[in-house]
Amino acid sequence: MNSIKKKIKHLRATLIMIALLISGICFTSTANSNSAIGEESAKITIKVFSSLTCPHCANFHNKIFEELKKEYIDTKKVKFEHHSFPLDLAALNAEKILSCFTDKETSFKFLNQVYKKQTEWAVGSDIKKINKSIKLIGKEFGLSNIKMDSCIADTKIEDKILNSRVLAQKDYKISSTPTIFINDKKYKGDHNYKSFKKELNKILQ
Numbered sequence: 001m002n003s004i005k006k007k008i009k010h011l012r013a014t015l016i017m018i019a020l021l022i023s024g025i026c027f028t029s030t031a032n033s034n035s036a037i038g039e040e041s042a043k044i045t046i047k048v049f050s051s052l053t054c055p056h057c058a059n060f061h062n063k064i065f066e067e068l069k070k071e072y073i074d075t076k077k078v079k080f081e082h083h084s085f086p087l088d089l090a091a092l093n094a095e096k097i098l099s100c101f102t103d104k105e106t107s108f109k110f111l112n113q114v115y116k117k118q119t120e121w122a123v124g125s126d127i128k129k130i131n132k133s134i135k136l137i138g139k140e141f142g143l144s145n146i147k148m149d150s151c152i153a154d155t156k157i158e159d160k161i162l163n164s165r166v167l168a169q170k171d172y173k174i175s176s177t178p179t180i181f182i183n184d185k186k187y188k189g190d191h192n193y194k195s196f197k198k199e200l201n202k203i204l205q
Contacts, residue, residue, distance in 0.1 A: 035111075037069075037104050038079035044072070044203055045079045049168050050178040051087040052094040053122040057178040058115040060191045065112065067193050077204060082111060084161050085168055085177055090122055090130045093152050095161050097138050100151040110141050 046068075050057035065080075072078035086092040094114055101107035114121075114137055121133035135148045151157055168174050172181065180187040182199060189195040 035082040035084070035098065035107065036079060037108050038073040039076040040079060042077055042079040044077060044200060045081065045183055047081045047083055047172075047181040047184075048178050049083045049085045049172065049174050049180075051085050051091040052098075052111075052114055053086075053088055053091040053118065054177045055118065056191070058118045060178050060180070061112070061115045063191060064193045064196050068196070071197070072200060078200065082108075083164065083168055085165050085174060085179075086161065087177065089127055090134075092158065092161060093127070093131055094121075094134050096151045096154065096157050097134055097143070097148050099157050099161070100138065100143055100147055101141070106141050110138065113137050113140065 048057075048060070050061070068078065068080065073080055084095045084098075086095055098107055098110060098114075101110060114134070117137060121130060121137065124130065131152065135143075135145060138148050139145070172179065178191075183203065187196070187199060189199055
C-alpha cells in the first residue's frame with residue numbers, strides 16, 4: 001500500500017514539475033511514432049486524447065476503430081493518432097507497455113485488446129494485480145514479462161508520457177477523455193461510426 005502511495009505521489013510531483021518547466025518553453029504535442037497509424041500525407045489526421053482506463057474512451061475506440069481502419073486508414077485517407085492522457089496509475093502503466101512495442105500494427109492490436117478487455121484488467125485498487133492483468137494482454141502480442149517490467153520501471157518512458165499529457169492539456173485544452181480532433185478541429189458529434197464517418201466524408205468531398 002505504501003509503494004502505491006509513493007508512486008501516486010511521484011506521478012503528481014512529476015506532473016507539477018513538468019507544468020512548471022513548460023511555462024517558459026514552447027513545445028508541440030505529438031503522438032509517439034508507434035501510436036500513429038496510416039499514411040503520413042493523408043488528407044485527414046485524427047487525434048484521440050484518451051486514458052486507457054476511461055470507459056468512454058473504450059466505448060469510442062471499440063465502436064469506430066476497426067471500421068475506420070478498413071475504410072479510411074488502410075485506404076490512405078486517414079492518419080490516426082492515439083495520444084496518451086493517463087488519468088491514473090493503471091492507465092500510465094498500460095501506456096508504458098504500449099510504448100514497449102516497436103511495430104505500429106502490433107501496438108494497435110495491443111491497444112484494441114486493452115480497450116476490449118478494459119473491464120477485466122482496469123478494476124480494483126491493487127496496482128500489482130492490475131499490472132499482472134495488463135501484462136497478460138502484452139504477452140498475447142509477444143512481449144515478455146521482463147520486457148514489460150523494464151518498460152513499467154523506466155522513468156524516461158514515464159516522463160515522456162507525462163510530458164505529452166501536460167503538453168496536450170496546454171495545447172489542446174483537454175478537460176475530459178476522450179477528446180477527438182479531426183484536422184485540429186474538435187469533434188463534437190456522437191460517438192458512433194455513422195456520425196463519425198459523416199464528419200470525415202464532409203472533408204473528403
